Amino acid sequence: MKRIMITPAWSFSDEAGNQIAPALFLLLEAVHRHGKLTRAAEDVGISYRHAWNLLKRWGEFFGIALVELERGRGARLSPLGEKLLWAEQRVNARLGPQLESLGSELNLAIEQQLKGMQPVLRLHASHGFAVELLPKHLRGLRLDLQYCSPREALAALNRGACDLAGFHLPRGEVGKAVSRNYRDLLKRRSHRAIGFISRRQGLMVALGNPRGISGVKALADRTVRFINRQEASGTRALFDSLLAEADISASHIHGYETEEYTHSAVAAYVAAGMADAGFGVEAAAQRFGLDFVPLAMEDYLFICHQRSLAEPNLIAILALLRDTLFQKAVEGLPGYSPHRCGVIMHVDAL
The missing domain is CATH 1.10.10.10 (Winged helix-like DNA-binding domain superfamily/Winged helix DNA-binding domain)
Structure with a gap:
């Protein structure tokens, strides 16, 4: 199958027009x-x-x-070689999810024009490494995947703009605080939750953890440079809840206002030496050769309308989530587990 793939590219040129290959x-x-x-x-x-x-x-x-x-x-x-490499990786990490969403839209439009209407599952979800696996394993069903914040995904589900909304909830007391951000969008009678994965979130630090960072309290040291996630993200909500639990003011964290838009972009920022710590998933830390300080476990879930569970596209995605090969692929991601993958739950159980 012919597919459009949109990848970021940039050039470095001089007066003579020479450009980096x-x-x-x-x-x-x-x-x-x-x-x-x-x-x-x-x-x-x-x-x-x-x-x-x-x-x-x-x-x-x-x-x-x-x-x-x-x-x-x-x-x-060399120092310049490192700067060039990290700059290229930051571009890919920051723009990758948006370009993937755009590519999904274009491929769907082209296929529908060439082949007529095909079965489509519309998924609006918070970006993550496990979500990236879905298009690679789903067969016989087109996936229209749009990355957005958890609240945006749930709002899209409620107005009929998608079939599934993906978001994540931390476990424990911190999770109860984060869940308040979404309760007004969850409908206990008409919505159902589908288990997807669990994952570890924590602090990404340089290899060897030279600053000796062991938790969020260490970030209150103004000499420690931090890189944050964007305000609307579920990961930012989790981090803010951890700060509140530790009674730490955001104003005491150097770099709290500096934001990146994906786990990989945060990891690339730290790997480039531009920050001493960032908050995100373990898989991103390992991908960029960083050390990881685990702080929280969270469950990534999908929400759908109960009436949709009998539709062919939902039946297909449930079959994929319950497939052994897919679950093994999830287990291959550092810090990830196919926890309750494909299990249907009432939203009151969240």
Whole structure:
């Protein structure tokens, strides 16, 4: 099946019009991961000579080497090489979900034009690594996936703009506080909840945790730089509840007002050395080579209308959630578990 994929791209040009080749970013990431230019070139699928020439060319372009090679010690990114790599990763992390949502809309419109109306499941959900797995495993049913805040997703369900709304609730007393943000949008008689996954949320810190950050109280130290999630996100609601539980004022946290829009974007921000800590899921921390301080467990749930449970598109998604292969894919995500995956519940049980 032909599908549109929208990916962010950016260029760095000089007066002569020379522009950075996209392959350079792949090579920098591979050098960072392997620490050897030979392994990096092999990983990217180019010859050692081509990799060397690519680094030489763009080192001359900037006037500073991008990779430092030492006999017997392999290769490592120079400070400029690190900045370029983290800048590219932050662009992908920040724009990826929005572009994925746009791509979903365009693919659906094109397929309906070419093939006529096909079964479609409209899912509005808070962004997450497990949600990203759904389009890869769903067969025989088109998924119109739109990323938005939990309140936006539930509001869309109530006005008939989607079939499923995805949001997450922390466990314990903190969860009771967060749930107040959504109670006015949940209808106990007509709504039903579908279990999806559980995941760990916590603080993402540099490898080795050099600042010794062990919890939210450490963030009140004004020398600790923090990167936050956007105000409407469920993760921000969880973080604010943890601050309230610890009796910490947001005004005491350096960087509280600085926001990113995905877990990966927060992780990239910390990995780039622009913050000492950020709040998000364990999977994002591991993806960017960070350490993780777990602080809360939460359940990610889907909400639908009870009457929709007998419709073919809901039957199909329930079958996927209960499928062993899909649940194993969820278990492969650090900090994730297919908790009550595919189990239908009354909203009063949340």
